[in-house]
Amino acid sequence: MPLPDALARATFPAPVLHVLRRLGDAGYRSWLVGGAVRDLLLHRARDANDFDVATPALPEQVAALFPKVIPTGIEHGTVTVLVGGEPIEVTTFRGEGEYKDGRRPESVTFHEDLEADLARRDFTINALALDPLAGELRDPFGGEADLRRRLIRAVGDPVARFGEDGLRPMRAVRFAAQLGYSLDPATEEAIRGALPIVRKVSRERIADELTRLVVAPDAPRAVDLMRTTGLLATVLPALAGRPERELDHAVAVLAATPGEPALRLAALLHALPAEDVGRTLLDLRLSRRISDETAALVRAHVCRLDGSRALPASPADVRRWLSAAGPARAPLLLELARAEAAAMGAQVGGDQRAVHALSEAIARIRRERDPLTPQDLALDGRAVMRILGAGPGPHVGEALRHLLERVLAEPRENDEARLTEALVHWWDARGRRL
Known part of the structure; x- marks a missing residue:
């Protein structure tokens, strides 16, 4: 078929063209396939290592044509060709046998x-x-037309496609969120029948799709699709089990937050009871960094749909809040508070002025370099042991926490002489017990 204008005007990385030419010269006409072609049609640039090559050549035939080849998935027909340091995946045309576990072909x-x-x-x-x-596009299933129609549609029978890989229903919703597209009715209906297959997918693969979904431009609509198709109850049962009003609110907060994974997940999960947040994050098996950051943001977030807003107001309370949450999290926590206020609107707690006042207080604390962590204290653990004449032990941490609380209440107390005096008094009051 004639090349669409987007493809006719596209440029391609030299390593990719080198691989195609080398294969073609050897008698193996090869093709760029999948997401790279889709994105070019959408006028989206791709790096060299984002292009996948499909070829009639067998893996060993590909390997014989290039000096540097890595057998990354040779049992499935995939090798990685290194050209000028760029990795290009090359996969042999293949057919797949029966899928018995909803994850991989037999x-x-x-x-x-x-x-x-x-x-x-x-x-x-x-x-x-x-x-x-050659300047040729192959589109046997109408993918280009579906791009124009802004439609996510399964190839062939959607029931069969989802039965092959239980992650595909999540991918359908994620693509809808990323591209702002609709789901083809038959494809959407097939998701409901594929939920038992989805449950067979590893939690790590589900977590990866969920992380990509929540940061997508149209993530709120994707969550709504998950609700209506049953995916939400399958993937995030604790969240799906919340009252509709709470779930609607969580989606509204999600819609008002920037596209950062931990922030978006915190927005989605913040209405859950604390024990459900921890259990949900543990069950998802997200990366440690995202899981820990999400949990910390939810713990520190102080606005609630029930109106129990407790944004810290006094300078001492703001310092304590920042200290407990971790000062580096202040920007994300402010974004979460702004999103909460925006979602609440005129409801109790939906006060943007309180969020603005908190932002100003944080800026002032940073400007004045108020101490917020034990590392900011004028005395460190070694100084504590020297002053007390005591060795290492739990008492050192207790002493530093006591001193930190003192300077959180009054930053001017962060002076070596004052803290030394306060430390001795504290030590005497507890009876100098080790």
Whole structure:
């Protein structure tokens, strides 16, 4: 078919063209496939290592053509060709046997049929193949038309596609969120019947899709799709079990936050009881960094839908709040508070002025460099042991916490002489017990 203008005007990285030419010269006409072709049609640039090459050449035939090849997934027909330091994935056209576990095929067979290779892919917008050397696009399932219609549609029978891989329903919703597209009715309906297959997918793969989904431009609509299709009850049962008003509010807060993973997840989960937040994050098996950051943001977030807003107001309370949350989290916590206020509107707690006052207080604390952590104290652990004449032990941490509380209440107390005096009094009051 004639090349659409977006592809006719596209440029391609030299390493990618080198791989295609080398394969073609050896008699193996090869194609760029999948997401890279989709994104080019959407006028989105791609790096060299984002291009996937599909070829009729067997893995060993590909390996024989290039000096540096890594057998990254050779049992599935994939090798990585290194060209000028750039990794290019090359995969042999393949067919797949029966899927018994909803995750991977029981067998893989290699062949030379491009259309049959495209037929095994998930959605029509990903079942596209481009030969930039010959200037030819192959689109046997109408993916380009679906891009124009802003539609996510499964290749062939959606029930069969979702039965093959239980992650595909999550991917359908994620693509809808990223692109702002609708789900084809038959594809959306097939998600409901695929929920038992979704449950077979590893939590790590689910967590990866969820993380990508929540930062997407249209994440709130994606969460609504998860609710209506049953995916939310499957993936986040604690959240799905909350009253509708609370769930609507969580989505509204999500919509008002910037697209940062931990922040978006905190917005979505903040209405859960504390024990459910921890259990949900543990069950998702997110990366440690995202999980810990999400939990910390939810713990420190002080606005609630029930009106029990407790934004810290006095300078001492703001310092204590920052100290407990971690000073580096202040920007994200402010974003969460702003989103909460925006979602509440005229309701109790929806006071943007209080959030603005908190932001000003934080700026003042930073400007004046008020101490917020034990590391900011004029005395460290070694000084505490020297002054007390005591060795290491739990008492050192207790002493530093006592001194920190003192300077959080009054930053001018952060003076070596004053803290020394306060430390001795504290030590005497507790009977100098080790």
